[in-house]
Amino acid sequence: MTRNNEHSASETVRTNNAPANMGTKASSKFTVVLRSIWRRGEGKFALIVLALWLAVSLLSLVWTPKSLWATDGYHVWAKPSAAHWLGTDGTGADVFSWLMAGARTNLFIAVLAVVFAGALGILLMSAMVSRSSALSNVSVVAVDALISIPTVLIALILAVPMGASVVVIIIACGIGYGLNLARIARPQALLAANSDYVASALSYGASGFSVIWHHILPNAMPTIMVQLSLSAGTAVLAESGLTYLGVGVPSGVPSWGHSLATSVKFINVYPLTVLWPGLIVTIVVVALNVFGDVLRDVIDPVTNPELREV
């Protein structure tokens, strides 16, 4: 009966005899991660900024202080006032309203670029750590070759047939960040692919897909999540850059890049109109970077004991 001795001696006995309940796991895990992020000062900052971004985006669909198309011809380049909280631009349109409406375009771009990048990156990462040496070798070389093409160049090429459009930004960012993601997540995935637990999974008959889904992906997830939240920040920056170059958001569609691009020529005369969108982009990008950083610490059950209690 020695094994029972070991069992009772080294086990931290918990007395509830409820069978392992994994039913509500996904939702409660999400809450625990959010709570863990909230508990840190910088995490709180990131969550507040991101929540505001989402709230303003939704609000702008139904309400902005002034209509986007209402121009006040008598007050162009106006300073902030009660009538125009952040002043007006060269056409006399309300800067605050345009920035509010821009939030939703940028959110849309960031979310879709991240989804696209995530899907592409995970697919390529899986190919790169495949047990088939032909597939892994080809995908490693392909990713290394393609990664040398700058995102801006991809956008410029895409803009030739498609013109300036939101889709150009999303595809260009998706490809660029997806390739980056695959390369950054590969070492982690490779470590998992060569691990004993994958050998063990193969020994009980797990398929390639099952190994990737149950073993490689969860272990690479912290890296992937961090990289994706950094990518969301970069997508916001890229939108500004590409719109400035004329291949991003078309004129007439509100976005932070659009607000920057239309006012940056007059920075010497009316610096304030450049300051506002610049400030927002900076704050949002910092928040996303911080978010990624904090997320890395809290998403791993090995480093975050709170997740183990779920």
Place this chain on the structure above:
Amino acid sequence: MMGVDVNKLGISIGGKSIVRDVNVHIGDGERVGLIGSSGSGKSMISKAMLGLLPINAQTEGSVILGDTQVVGADETVLAGLRGRYVGAVFQNPASSLNPVLTVGKQIELPLKLHYDLDKADRQARVSAMLEKVGLDATVAKKYPSELSGGQQQRVGIATALITSPRLIIADEPTTALDSITQRQIVDLLVSLVDKAGASMLFITHDFSVLARATTRCYVLDGGRIVESGNTADLLEHPQGEQTKKLVAAARELTLQRKQNRDD
């Protein structure tokens, strides 16, 4: 049922021969040992049985599980065989469990792959299996890093046995454990394997463990079988050079253990 016949198995990697001319027979319900020092090719033989040799490995001869030839078999044939008919327990329990999956989830995965059960059924089986390996059902919610080495290896055994395979390949399952836990794990494996009526191939470099786990054994040296027979007999009257060395090492360790206990 599930006998194993390894005939003239040869494995080489990159032109370097690792295993040569190995013949092993495991009868139905038999517990057989494979003993040899590090680098003697023990693990390669177990990998060959699972069809999990490195891609660049070249094999000759045959490994027949039941009535299926494993060497050169199609991946789908192998996937059907693994888990259902063969299960494996690995050397290092800490690294053979996925650090980010809960224990319950890991034991559940083979069930999910091989049986068409609903979630409640699977979880009931996981709880029952945990109990069988001497763990509390609440362990299912824990992550591997929260368990001791012995507990982790019990989880490893549970994962290998949950699908009731006919053959258990235990590849040095006790090497990473302390001597007391070693004995508990061996006794647990033996009792579970016997109860299930399964066969076992027990791989180790430690004769003292082997005597507890098996009735018959093969001694491997430099990729060749140099001696075989009843485990107790070999331990009493080792013939070959390598067998003598391994027996002497086991004696020394056992003696030291006894001395330590006396101190």
